[in-house]
Amino acid sequence: MSEHDLLLESADAHFNGERFFNPPCYRPDEHLSPKTAPERARNIFRWQMGLRPRWPDALPPTAMYPLPSPKPGECVATFINHATVLLQFGRKERQPLRIITDPIFSERCSPFRNMGPKRVREPGLPLNDLPPIDIILVSHCHYDHLDLPTLRHLAGRDDPLCISFLGNRRHLEKAGLPRIVELDWWESLNVDGACITATPALHGSARTPFDSNRALWGSFMIEADDHRVFFAGDTAWGKHFDVIRQRCGVPDLALIPIGAYAPRDLMRRVHMCPEEAVKTFEALGTNNAIGIHFNTFQLTDEGILEPAGRLKIAMHHHAGRFEVLDNGESRTLPPPRTSR
Numbered sequence: 001m002s003e004h005d006l007l008l009e010s011a012d013a014h015f016n017g018e019r020f021f022n023p024p025c026y027r028p029d030e031h032l033s034p035k036t037a038p039e040r041a042r043n044i045f046r047w048q049m050g051l052r053p054r055w056p057d058a059l060p061p062t063a064m065y066p067l068p069s070p071k072p073g074e075c076v077a078t079f080i081n082h083a084t085v086l087l088q089f090g091r092k093e094r095q096p097l098r099i100i101t102d103p104i105f106s107e108r109c110s111p112f113r114n115m116g117p118k119r120v121r122e123p124g125l126p127l128n129d130l131p132p133i134d135i136i137l138v139s140h141c142h143y144d145h146l147d148l149p150t151l152r153h154l155a156g157r158d159d160p161l162c163i164s165f166l167g168n169r170r171h172l173e174k175a176g177l178p179r180i181v182e183l184d185w186w187e188s189l190n191v192d193g194a195c196i197t198a199t200p201a202l203h204g205s206a207r208t209p210f211d212s213n214r215a216l217w218g219s220f221m222i223e224a225d226d227h228r229v230f231f232a233g234d235t236a237w238g239k240h241f242d243v244i245r246q247r248c249g250v251p252d253l254a255l256i257p258i259g260a261y262a263p264r265d266l267m268r269r270v271h272m273c274p275e276e277a278v279k280t281f282e283a284l285g286t287n288n289a290i291g292i293h294f295n296t297f298q299l300t301d302e303g304i305l306e307p308a309g310r311l312k313i314a315m316h317h318h319a320g321r322f323e324v325l326d327n328g329e330s331r332t333l334p335p336p337r338t339s340r
Helices: 005-012 037-049 149-159 170-174 240-248 274-284 308-316
Strands: 074-083 084-093 093-099 135-137 161-165 179-181 187-191 194-199 217-224 227-231 255-259 288-292 321-322 330-333
Touching: 074 227, 074 255, 074 288, 084 227, 084 330, 093 217, 093 330, 135 187, 149 170, 161 170, 161 194, 179 187, 194 240, 217 240, 227 240, 240 274, 255 274, 274 288, 274 308, 274 321, 288 308
Parallel strands: 093 135, 135 161, 161 179, 227 255, 255 288, 288 321
Antiparallel strands: 074 084, 074 330, 084 093, 187 194, 194 217, 217 227
């Protein structure tokens, strides 16, 4: 059996009957730590209670960008904020297929209205100006990714299909979503001419202090109209990106997190720094990527401008394009030269 086959076989086990976990085979050696979960929790609590650098309370609004409508065969990706990206796939003689990732338009990513991380930058597109959404992808149940007020709005307006991971239905049902599909890693769903494959991530989940890792987390590979787009969700750097490329193919576009990584000794198990995001870009083999998960809510200690600056330096000698967009800015993938 090859090393690749052993990796796939080992990663099939990510649930112990009560909680989900990250397969050790996906973690590089430098990510392994002898600390126990309670020790890590105490360290994180001490960090949260300590003095931390503060972002500005609010940033000036960025330029208003028009929302492009894709021509047949095109894919338009619009960065809205945080991990929220609108994907529009142009189709002949039909309305575009519109997919949105981890939509959050709320003022805070928190269970409380007046406490918790508050946004410092407005979404690049007002919620009411979003075009009709066909599919919502939710990578996991943390409050900055599963935002119930936003999901309730979309559920009532658009009747969308929501695709997430095992164990998240109980959270998503609170939003009144009419159609919910839970997937395990490597399961696929064919819907409306698209194929959505649930792929791994190195992260965790919780909505309360009592439901840690009761729901699965992950990423998605989206194939529609001869385009392949990868949405990484929230994840640490790991060997799973090599497996995703081998099993799902090279994406035409990757949405890769670049923020919420400091202090590194605490965050490296769940979030990538910009240099690791570039390693992900390389592992996936793509030529196009957009940075996500930065510059909206202060979740960690790095400066608000640091992720974009470090990404630019890390990409200095690369021929591919891994860029940071303004909120509301779009990139268009042209029709592929040949169909897959």
